[in-house]
Amino acid sequence: MKYEPVIGLEVHVQLDTKTKLFCGCSTAFGARANSQICPVCIGLPGVLPVLNKEAVNLSIKTGLSLECTIAPFSKFDRKNYFYPDLPKAYQVSQFDLPVNLNGKLEIQVDGKSKVIGITRAHLEEDAGKLNHDETGTGDSGVDYNRGGIPLLEIVSEPDMRSPEEAYAYLKALKAILEYIAVSDCNMEQGSLRCDANISLRPEGQEKFGTRAEIKNLNSFRNVQKAIYYEMDRQAKMLDAGERVVQETRLYDAVSGKTRSMRSKEEANDYRYFPEPDLVPLVIDSAWSDSIKATLPELPQAKKARFVKEFELPEYDAGVLTTEIPLANYFEECVKEGAKPKVVSNWVLSELLRKLNDNNESIETCKIKPKMICEMLNLIDKGTISGKIAKTVFKEMFESGGSPEKIVQEKGLVQIADTGEIDQIIEQVLSDNTKSVEDFRGGKKNAFGFLVGQVMKASRGKANPQMVNQILGEKLK
Amino acid sequence: MSISKEDVEKVAKLARLQFSGEEVETFTSQMTDILKYIEQLNELDTEGVEPTAHVLPIQNVLREDKVTNGKPSKTIFVNAPKEEEHQFKVPQVIE
Numbered sequence: 001m002k003y004e005p006v007i008g009l010e011v012h013v014q015l016d017t018k019t020k021l022f023c024g025c026s027t028a029f030g031a032r033a034n035s036q037i038c039p040v041c042i043g044l045p046g047v048l049p050v051l052n053k054e055a056v057n058l059s060i061k062t063g064l065s066l067e068c069t070i071a072p073f074s075k076f077d078r079k080n081y082f083y084p085d086l087p088k089a090y091q092v093s094q095f096d097l098p099v100n101l102n103g104k105l106e107i108q109v110d111g112k113s114k115v116i117g118i119t120r121a122h123l124e125e126d127a128g129k130l131n132h133d134e135t136g137t138g139d140s141g142v143d144y145n146r147g148g149i150p151l152l153e154i155v156s157e158p159d160m161r162s163p164e165e166a167y168a169y170l171k172a173l174k175a176i177l178e179y180i181a182v183s184d185c186n187m188e189q190g191s192l193r194c195d196a197n198i199s200l201r202p203e204g205q206e207k208f209g210t211r212a213e214i215k216n217l218n219s220f221r222n223v224q225k226a227i228y229y230e231m232d233r234q235a236k237m238l239d240a241g242e243r244v245v246q247e248t249r250l251y252d253a254v255s256g257k258t259r260s261m262r263s264k265e266e267a268n269d270y271r272y273f274p275e276p277d278l279v280p281l282v283i284d285s286a287w288s289d290s291i292k293a294t295l296p297e298l299p300q301a302k303k304a305r306f307v308k309e310f311e312l313p314e315y316d317a318g319v320l321t322t323e324i325p326l327a328n329y330f331e332e333c334v335k336e337g338a339k340p341k342v343v344s345n346w347v348l349s350e351l352l353r354k355l356n357d358n359n360e361s362i363e364t365c366k367i368k369p370k371m372i373c374e375m376l377n378l379i380d381k382g383t384i385s386g387k388i389a390k391t392v393f394k395e396m397f398e399s400g401g402s403p404e405k406i407v408q409e410k411g412l413v414q415i416a417d418t419g420e421i422d423q424i425i426e427q428v429l430s431d432n433t434k435s436v437e438d439f440r441g442g443k444k445n446a447f448g449f450l451v452g453q454v455m456k457a458s459r460g461k462a463n464p465q466m467v468n469q470i471l472g473e474k475l476k
Numbered sequence: 477m478s479i480s481k482e483d484v485e486k487v488a489k490l491a492r493l494q495f496s497g498e499e500v501e502t503f504t505s506q507m508t509d510i511l512k513y514i515e516q517l518n519e520l521d522t523e524g525v526e527p528t529a530h531v532l533p534i535q536n537v538l539r540e541d542k543v544t545n546g547k548p549s550k551t552i553f554v555n556a557p558k559e560e561e562h563q564f565k566v567p568q569v570i571e
Contacts, residue, residue: 017541024544033562037552038545054541075529082492084566097529130569141563269490274529282535 001239003200005231006208007166008158009223011173012151013183014126014191015058020148021125022049022092022278029189033131033143041125041148043088049277051076055150056099058182059123060283060291062152063100065176065298066118070288074099076123076275084142085127093153095272098122099281105156105176106300107168108318116169117157126151146190152182158197158208163227170194170220175299175322187218194223199244200234209234210244214258216251226251229258302327310340319348325362332369338376346372350390354397366400367393375403387460388412416463418470421454424462425471428453439475447475477515479507 020027023040040047063070077095103118128147130140154173160166174192177183185192199211212230217223229251234244249258297305299321306317306327321327326347333343351372355365375392378384384392384407395406407413415421429436432453439446454467484503488495495503558565 019541019543024539024542026543026545034552034564035547035562036545037548042552050537050539052541053538056538073529080490084564084569131563132568138568139558139560139565140567140569141560142566143563269486271490276530278530279532279534279537280529 001235002203003231003235003238004161004203004205005163005227006158006199006201006211007160007163007227008197008211009156009160009166009169010195010197011154011156011170012126012193012195013062013154013177013185015055015150015152016181016183016191017052017054017058017150019052021052021055021123021150022148025148027149031145033141034145036145037147041087042144049092051278051281052150055123056281056283057291058150059099059121059152060288061180061295062154062177062182063103063121064288064292064295065180066100066103066105066121066154068100068103068118068121070283071097071099071101072284073097073280073282075280076278077272078275079124079270079272081270083127084140085130085147087128087144087147091125091127092275092278093124093272094122099283105169105172107165107172109162109164109168111314114159114165116159116165119155119157121152121154124151124153125149158199163224163231166196166227167220167224170223171322172299174220179296179298179324193217194220196223196227196230198227198230198234200231200238209238210246212244212246212258213248214251215248215261216253218253222251222253225256226258229256233258296324306330310334310344312340312344316341316344316348319352320344323362329362329369333372336370336373338369338373342376343372346376346393350393354394358397366398367396371396371403378403378407382414382416382463383407384412384414385460385464387455387464388414391460412461414463415458415461416466418466421458421462421466421470424457425454425467425474428457429474436475447471450475477508477511479504479511483507 014027017027019025020041023038025036025038025041028036040049060070074094074097076092078090079093079095080090082089098120100121101119103121105116105118107114107116126146126149128142128144130142132140156169160169174185177185177192183191187193194217196214196217197211198214199209201207201209212234214226214230217226230249237244248261250261251258302321303314303317306312306320307314310317312320320330330340330343330347333347334340351362351365351367354360355362375384375389375396378392379386379389388407391410392403392406392412395401395410396403399406401409415424428450432450435446435449435453439450450471451464451467454471455462455464458467481500481504484495484500484507488500553559553564556564
């Protein structure tokens with residue numbers, strides 16, 4: 001039978017605050033185990049948690065960017081379960097009255113736009129980190145440095161219908177979070193974590209099937225892969241007349257499979273109740289408006305502006321606006337006088353490839369916007385050809401030297417002297433009499449070969465238009 | 477509303493408590509009594525009354541995002557059954 005997947009995603013984002021959600025412990029990454037803990041975040045009796053205002057600000061900022069309603073009244077609750085990474089045996093979270101509700105996020109898949117609903121985005125504290133002993137002592141170590149760090153859990157509606165849509169959603173969400181700088185979104189350090197809920201239903205059926213929740217997804221590509229695996233697994237079960245069990249499953253990146261996580265099955269009864277140590281959070285419009293005033297231009301808006309203002313294709317605008325530094329770089333080039341589409345071509349092909357190959361970021365790149373413009377001017381003036389420009393570009397990327405200097409030092413100036421080109425062509429023609437005969441005998445593609453030989457003989461420096469013209473005349 | 481033996485066993489399991497059959501019997505009747513007592517509240521008309529989120533008439537108690545805690549004192553491990561290389565040691569958790 002043909003099935004349609006129904007996918008919802010839960011994304012946990014570590015908010016970029018200096019201190020934890022309810023105490024003044026540092027949130028710095030990489031500190032010695034248990035060096036950033038206090039009686040509050042390890043849950044000693046008699047302590048009183050106090051809410052971090054900046055964490056609330058960043059939550060509102062995220063909510064506004066996702067077009068959520070900012071709840072005028074929200075509160076905190078205790079989610080009860082026993083696990084060694086949870087020192088209090090409950091996690092402080094927001095249950096029935098979260099800070100952000102009913103948002104949306106637009107995604108693009110195969111050139112089509114789709115709006116994915118955001119159910120809620122609520123504040124909660126992170127748990128500690130369990131380190132499993134590999135020496136076989138049978139013990140696990142617990143480090144509570146991470147315990148109490150503010151998280152925003154962003155829950156989507158089950159609106160996605162393919163692994164590609166899930167991937168696009170995560171990319172779009174990460175772009176927004178980076179734009180508004182609420183989190184460093186570093187997946188390796190766990191600042192961005194994702195769980196996927198997935199179920200199948202026969203095509204055309206309204207009612208959702210039974211879902212599985214997939215955890216341990218440490219990259220967006222793995223989310224996509226895990227969903228594919230789950231679709232296959234659930235389809236096989238349904239085809240065989242079996243029932244899909246509602247459960248939590250772990251993704252194993254090495255095998256590409258998911259497996260049941262039995263420990264979580266029995267105790268899905270969190271007995272939430274209001275956190276008596278924390279008073280309600282009231283956000284009036286003055287507060288949310290003051291945050292709204294700090295919002296930058298968001299990815300979708302920037303993309304639309306690039307298309308309109310610079311007459312770029314959707315694709316170019318989309319890639320250029322994935323990250324603010326790249327978008328700024330491009331705008332800087334245009335400000336320096338470069339033609340938008342020309343500079344976009346260079347950025348999208350040469351620059352991004354070089355950055356990627358060298359694992360460098362646009363911020364540390366030695367080629368500054370002004371240098372790209374100077375190089376483009378050299379092409380416009382006919383000093384260098386587009387092909388030579390690639391050599392200049394490579395040199396600029398490595399040395400950071402100015403294009404003029406590179407062209408001079410390396411002797412890359414284009415040969416635009418008729419006499420000189422004439423001479424090279426004569427030599428090539430006498431060395432390739434067979435091709436000349438072929439051409440005269442009607443083999444038109446011999447012309448291209450001869451052009452290639454001339455360019456080779458000039459070490460790429462001959463002006464291609466002039467070569468074409470002079471060669472054409474000679475072969476008439 | 478009355479509490480069944482199964483309810484008591486479930487709550488006990490969630491709280492990681494173990495009771496003898498006799499204790500379960502006792503708690504079943506005791507918890508039923510407690511709930512019956514609380515049930516009196518149902519006699520009140522709460523139509524249109526918002527659920528109480530907090531008993532104190534206070535809201536928005538917030539702190540600035542400044543690091544105020546230095547290194548934790550050594551005594552943080554005093555009650556830990558086992559400590560090794562600054563980590564609390566617990567029986568292995570396998571997933």
